[in-house]
Amino acid sequence: MEQKVDKKEIQEQRVRGYFIQATKDMLKGEGLKSLSVRSIAERAGYSYATLYNYFKDVQTLVFECVKDFQDECVDFVLAEIKDDVRGLPAIEQIAKGYIKYFVQYPGIFELFFVERVNQMSNNSNTLEMIYNFLDRLTSSEWEYCKTKKILKKEVAESKRNELRYAVMGLLLFYNNRRQPASYQEFTAMCDAVIRGILRQ
Amino acid sequence: MEQKVDKKEIQEQRVRGYFIQATKDMLKGEGLKSLSVRSIAERAGYSYATLYNYFKDVQTLVFECVKDFQDECVDFVLAEIKDDVRGLPAIEQIAKGYIKYFVQYPGIFELFFVERVNQMSNNSNTLEMIYNFLDRLTSSEWEYCKTKKILKKEVAESKRNELRYAVMGLLLFYNNRRQPASYQEFTAMCDAVIRGILRQ
DNA sequence: AAATAAAATTAACATTGTTAATGTTAATTA
């Protein structure tokens, strides 16, 4: 009897996976605007109603992609930074990689930080994971700064907060309001702001 | 013949005003989520299709509220600050008032910074007005800092940018992701971040 | 092979933005 349950579980997870993969593809491609129950289901190879046999609603499905995208973003950022750099320059590079990822995939930016959340997906675990995402990426480097006496504990704490919010603001203005107007100006602004915050 | 045109113009502007007022009321109340062509028209006392005799589409109508809300926000902020304060403390108070306004009216925050824009409303004049909004509110105080030699020109410029983006990040996380979880924690965080940036 | 359980689909509904056709006033002309 154990086996039967397992088999059923495996199959169910497989189908769930098809829907999740379809959703992820669309989020990375067209973005949130072209995402719909019908378009997801079509891409997954099922009818639209089948989705509701596996997910409570479309918001729940969409929020199940968060974890995967975070993992992908971590890989993306790690690939961007030179591994001999430590401390403040490392933090700068991580922040820039992080920004680059969310500019490349504005749909994922929307999903993480913008899209209205409902009860279900509003499981505050996910929300906190999102909130602390940049902090987790940079935490070891902040530690490095503290142990190497580059920064005092309180200063590091303060800069960490400032960086988290400033990066978010930069992304919001550029992704949602096209300000600054060109990518060049935008990266120059990122540079200035990040360095301004990290400078002692 | 001039008169007839004027009269027509006046009446048209009046009706437009009814729709705009209805939209503004809803944005301040229920927010963007409950906003629809039908709900706006009902509140304005017209049928939903009448709206299209006065506005190209609903997005255009909604974006016509931006200017009015900016004026309102300016009044709100000015009422919050003590008028004997100048320079950095004044900038701090302005930033806090600005934050307070957009926390009080999350629907207006969404309209200004979050909602997807289309071709028409994407008249970059409005977008730039939004982008520079906090800067306009604080500009005279930054000038004050420079003329009184409190800050060097480049430092002031840098801090102005950092503040703009950090304030946006704070609002985005709190309004859209309920992080920090309580209003108390949030205001404490605003305090820390704003002071961190403004501290020489 | 028949009965039953599981999975997937079609049909349907309510809500949305938008347009076209129609009705209803107000203004102009004869």
Add this chain to the structure above:
DNA sequence: TAATTAACATTAACAATGTTAATTTTATTT
């Protein structure tokens, strides 16, 4: 004043959306 026309407003309709219920198809068990 009565008929015509222009302006304005409304109803009807469509397509797209999320979601649910009923139904059909497929797989499993007896």
